[in-house]
Amino acid sequence: MRRPTLEAVAARAGVSRATASRVVNGQTTVAPHIRDAVLRAIDELGYVPNSAARSLVTQRTDSVALVVSEPGTRVFSEDPLFSTAIRSASVELEAINKQVVLMLASSPKSHARVERYIAGGHVDGVMLLSMHGADPLPSALSRLRVPVVSYGRPAVPVDIPYVDNDNVGGAEAGVRHLVETGRRRIATIAGPQDMIAGQDRLAGYRNVLRDSDRRSIVAVGDFTRESGAIAMRQLLGDDPGLDAVFVANDMMAVGALQSLRQAGRRVPDDVAVVGFDDVEAAKYTEPPLTTLRHPIAEQAAAMVRLLLNLFEGGPTEPIILPTELVIRESA
Amino acid sequence: MRRPTLEAVAARAGVSRATASRVVNGQTTVAPHIRDAVLRAIDELGYVPNSAARSLVTQRTDSVALVVSEPGTRVFSEDPLFSTAIRSASVELEAINKQVVLMLASSPKSHARVERYIAGGHVDGVMLLSMHGADPLPSALSRLRVPVVSYGRPAVPVDIPYVDNDNVGGAEAGVRHLVETGRRRIATIAGPQDMIAGQDRLAGYRNVLRDSDRRSIVAVGDFTRESGAIAMRQLLGDDPGLDAVFVANDMMAVGALQSLRQAGRRVPDDVAVVGFDDVEAAKYTEPPLTTLRHPIAEQAAAMVRLLLNLFEGGPTEPIILPTELVIRESA
DNA sequence: GTTATTTAAGAGAGCGATCTCTCAACGCGG
DNA sequence: CCGCGTTGAGAGATCGCTCTCTTAAATAAC
Structure with missing residues (x-):
C-alpha cells in the first residue's frame, strides 16, 4: 500500500x-x-512527487527556516511583533511555494541545534528574527554560506541583508510631536540597551531633545508592562514636574499609564504619553494611546523579497521602512 | 565547494x-x-548528513506539520491561544528532535496546498489546530493515512485522537461560582456556535442554570472584543435587572466590561463577570477578571505525546485536561 | 530523393544516504 | 588441527526522482 x-x-x-x-x-x-x-495517470493514481527524492537531485528543498532567536516566553506572549511577523512571512512564503520551518532558538543548546539543522541543508534559506545584540546566530549562520536575511538590523556588523523599521526616525517623530504640542519636560522610558530597537529609539529621543534645548530624563525598562510601570514611578520620583513621556514600546506605555493613574496624574492633561509599535491594545487603553505604527506585515514581506533576491541575484540592500505617528488621545 | x-x-x-x-x-x-x-574525519570535514538522502531510504523525515486551520487574521492577533500552543508544541517537538513545519490553512486554496504537502510525505505526522466545526481538514487529512492529532475536539465525528480542555466542565464551574455567590439573574455571552468551544461552553452554562432553576439569558458573540461589547449592550437591553454574566472567552469579557462601565454598572457590585481562558490581559482589566484557566502549554505537550504514541503504537485516547477557576475581582 | 535540422521521447547515470547480505578474522572446544 | 559460532567491516542494491545524452521521427532544405 505504498504511495505511487x-x-x-x-x-x-x-x-x-x-x-x-x-x-x-x-x-x-x-x-x-x-x-x-x-x-x-497522475490523477488516477493520486500521485504526489516524493520531495526527498526530488531535493536529493535538485539540491533544493523549497523550504526556508524562520528562526526566532529569543528567550522562550517573551516571544509570543505579550509582544505581538513576533506572531505578526511570523504570520506575514508565512503567508508571503507560501505564495511563492516555499514551506516555512519554524525554529525557536531560545538557548545555547537550541542555537547549536539550529546551526546543525541549517548546515544539514534542510532549507534553502533562513529568515532570522533576532532582536538582541549579543545574539551569536547572525554571524554563525552567515558563516555557513546559506542565504540569510534578518528582521531587524543585526547588532554585530555582519554582512547580511536586513529589514528594519526606522526606529530613530520614529522616535524623533514621536518626541517632536510632544515638543510641538508645547511639552516642556519630556522624559523617556527606554527599552533594553542590548537591543537595537532599544538603542535606536533612545537615540531618536536624544536627537530631538538636544535640538530643542531640553534636558533628557531617562529611565530604562525591558519592554514589559511591569518594567514600564516601575520606570514611570521612578521618573515621577526623579522629576515630579515632568509633563510628557516618550515610551519606547506600547507594552511599557500601558504600564506607565497605570502608574500615572495611581499617582493621580491625568493623561494627557498633566502628562502626555507617546508609545511605540501601535499594538492592538493601544487602542483600548485609558485614554487610547498615541503611538508610532510600523508595518510589521510589510516588513515581513520585504524580508521575503530580500531572501528571494538572495536566491536569484537581485539587489540586497537593507530595507528601512518608515514609521507613522498615530495620534490618539494620550498625547 | 560542495558539502562533504x-x-x-x-x-x-x-x-x-x-x-x-x-x-x-x-x-x-x-x-x-x-x-x-x-x-x-567527520569533525575535520564538518560533515552533516544530507537529510534528503537519508529520508529517501528511511521513509522518515523527522519533521511534523503544525497546521493552523483558521482564517488568517484572527490566528495570531488578539487570541494568544494560537501563539502559546504553537510555541509549546515547538518546544516539545524539538525536545524529541522533530522539526516543526508551520502551515497556515486559511483559505480553501491553502487547504489544498496543505493536503498536497502532507500527501507528499514531507512530514511524519500532523498536528492540527482547528477550531471551526465546518473545517474540512480533519477528515481530509485522516483520509491520507498520515498520523494526525488535533488540538480541540473535531466537530465532525472523525477518528483522530485529540486534546481538549474541559469546556463544559469549566463553564459549569464558572456559572456555579456565580450561583454560589448569590447571583440570581445570570446571563451569558456565548461564543460562535460553529465552534466546539462556543457550543460546549454554552452547554455548560445551560446545565448549571437548569439544575439551579434559573432562566437562561443568552447573547451570542464571535469571541472578539467588539462582539462582546455589543452582546453586553444587548443583554442589558433585554434584561436590565441581570446581576451576572458568564462570558465564553476573555476577549469578549473585556468588551463586556467596557459596555457595563458605559452603562454605569459597577463590577462586581451590580454585575458579576466571569470570563474564560485566562489570557494575559485578564489580569489587567478594571477590575481584574475572574476567569477559567486552561493549560494551553500542557495541552500542546499532550498533543505531542499523542502523536508520538501514534508513531509507536501507544494509547491514543483523547485527552481532556481540566480547567481551573481563577477568582479575581470581577466575580 | 537525399541530407540537414528540428522536435519528441527514451535510456541510464547519478544524487547521498541506509541496510541487507556476504565474508574474513578470530577464539575456542573437541 | 579442524570446524563452528561470533563479531566487525565491506560490497552493492536500493530509495524516487531529475537531467543529460542519445536516438528516432518528422519536417525542411536543396
Whole structure:
C-alpha cells in the first residue's frame, strides 16, 4: 500500500519515466495527447512527487527556516511583533511555494541545534528574527554560506541583508510631536540597551531633545508592562514636574499609564504619553494611546523579497521602512 | 565547494561508507579505534548528513506539520491561544528532535496546498489546530493515512485522537461560582456556535442554570472584543435587572466590561463577570477578571505525546485536561 | 530523393544516504 | 588441527526522482 511513484505513473500512461517527469515539472516539450495521458495517470493514481527524492537531485528543498532567536516566553506572549511577523512571512512564503520551518532558538543548546539543522541543508534559506545584540546566530549562520536575511538590523556588523523599521526616525517623530504640542519636560522610558530597537529609539529621543534645548530624563525598562510601570514611578520620583513621556514600546506605555493613574496624574492633561509599535491594545487603553505604527506585515514581506533576491541575484540592500505617528488621545 | 558526503568521510577515515554510516547512526558494532577515526574525519570535514538522502531510504523525515486551520487574521492577533500552543508544541517537538513545519490553512486554496504537502510525505505526522466545526481538514487529512492529532475536539465525528480542555466542565464551574455567590439573574455571552468551544461552553452554562432553576439569558458573540461589547449592550437591553454574566472567552469579557462601565454598572457590585481562558490581559482589566484557566502549554505537550504514541503504537485516547477557576475581582 | 535540422521521447547515470547480505578474522572446544 | 559460532567491516542494491545524452521521427532544405 505504498504511495505511487513516477515509475508507476509512467507505466500507466505508457511512457518513460523521463517523459512523466517532464509533465510533472511543466516542461513544454511534450506532445499534448501524451501530456494528457500522463496527467490522467497522475490523477488516477493520486500521485504526489516524493520531495526527498526530488531535493536529493535538485539540491533544493523549497523550504526556508524562520528562526526566532529569543528567550522562550517573551516571544509570543505579550509582544505581538513576533506572531505578526511570523504570520506575514508565512503567508508571503507560501505564495511563492516555499514551506516555512519554524525554529525557536531560545538557548545555547537550541542555537547549536539550529546551526546543525541549517548546515544539514534542510532549507534553502533562513529568515532570522533576532532582536538582541549579543545574539551569536547572525554571524554563525552567515558563516555557513546559506542565504540569510534578518528582521531587524543585526547588532554585530555582519554582512547580511536586513529589514528594519526606522526606529530613530520614529522616535524623533514621536518626541517632536510632544515638543510641538508645547511639552516642556519630556522624559523617556527606554527599552533594553542590548537591543537595537532599544538603542535606536533612545537615540531618536536624544536627537530631538538636544535640538530643542531640553534636558533628557531617562529611565530604562525591558519592554514589559511591569518594567514600564516601575520606570514611570521612578521618573515621577526623579522629576515630579515632568509633563510628557516618550515610551519606547506600547507594552511599557500601558504600564506607565497605570502608574500615572495611581499617582493621580491625568493623561494627557498633566502628562502626555507617546508609545511605540501601535499594538492592538493601544487602542483600548485609558485614554487610547498615541503611538508610532510600523508595518510589521510589510516588513515581513520585504524580508521575503530580500531572501528571494538572495536566491536569484537581485539587489540586497537593507530595507528601512518608515514609521507613522498615530495620534490618539494620550498625547 | 560542495558539502562533504559520507563517502568523503569514509575515504578520509580509511573505511567503507557502510562503516561510516554505522558510526553516524550510533551503532555499537564498530571497533573503538575505527569509530574514533571516523568521528575525527567527520569533525575535520564538518560533515552533516544530507537529510534528503537519508529520508529517501528511511521513509522518515523527522519533521511534523503544525497546521493552523483558521482564517488568517484572527490566528495570531488578539487570541494568544494560537501563539502559546504553537510555541509549546515547538518546544516539545524539538525536545524529541522533530522539526516543526508551520502551515497556515486559511483559505480553501491553502487547504489544498496543505493536503498536497502532507500527501507528499514531507512530514511524519500532523498536528492540527482547528477550531471551526465546518473545517474540512480533519477528515481530509485522516483520509491520507498520515498520523494526525488535533488540538480541540473535531466537530465532525472523525477518528483522530485529540486534546481538549474541559469546556463544559469549566463553564459549569464558572456559572456555579456565580450561583454560589448569590447571583440570581445570570446571563451569558456565548461564543460562535460553529465552534466546539462556543457550543460546549454554552452547554455548560445551560446545565448549571437548569439544575439551579434559573432562566437562561443568552447573547451570542464571535469571541472578539467588539462582539462582546455589543452582546453586553444587548443583554442589558433585554434584561436590565441581570446581576451576572458568564462570558465564553476573555476577549469578549473585556468588551463586556467596557459596555457595563458605559452603562454605569459597577463590577462586581451590580454585575458579576466571569470570563474564560485566562489570557494575559485578564489580569489587567478594571477590575481584574475572574476567569477559567486552561493549560494551553500542557495541552500542546499532550498533543505531542499523542502523536508520538501514534508513531509507536501507544494509547491514543483523547485527552481532556481540566480547567481551573481563577477568582479575581470581577466575580 | 537525399541530407540537414528540428522536435519528441527514451535510456541510464547519478544524487547521498541506509541496510541487507556476504565474508574474513578470530577464539575456542573437541 | 579442524570446524563452528561470533563479531566487525565491506560490497552493492536500493530509495524516487531529475537531467543529460542519445536516438528516432518528422519536417525542411536543396
